[in-house]
Amino acid sequence: MVKVSTFFGMSVGAFLFWETMDKIHVYIALRQDEKKERMEKEDEIRRVRQELLQQAKEKDSYA
Secondary structure, three states, rough: HHHHHHHHHHHHHHHHHHHHHHHHHHHHHHHHHHHEEEEHHHHHHOOOOOOOHHHHHHHHHHH
């Protein structure tokens, strides 16, 4: 009986471990995706800002 209960306990423990690892993996992947998207948005903002500054400098040089 002890062997059966030990086996059952270890099986449940392994299942809980793998489920937890899966949830952690999904959480990390989502955070990486959010970070990547945020960095892409910041790069786009920098690019547009540089273009606007360049256009402003060109207008100043013509005036």
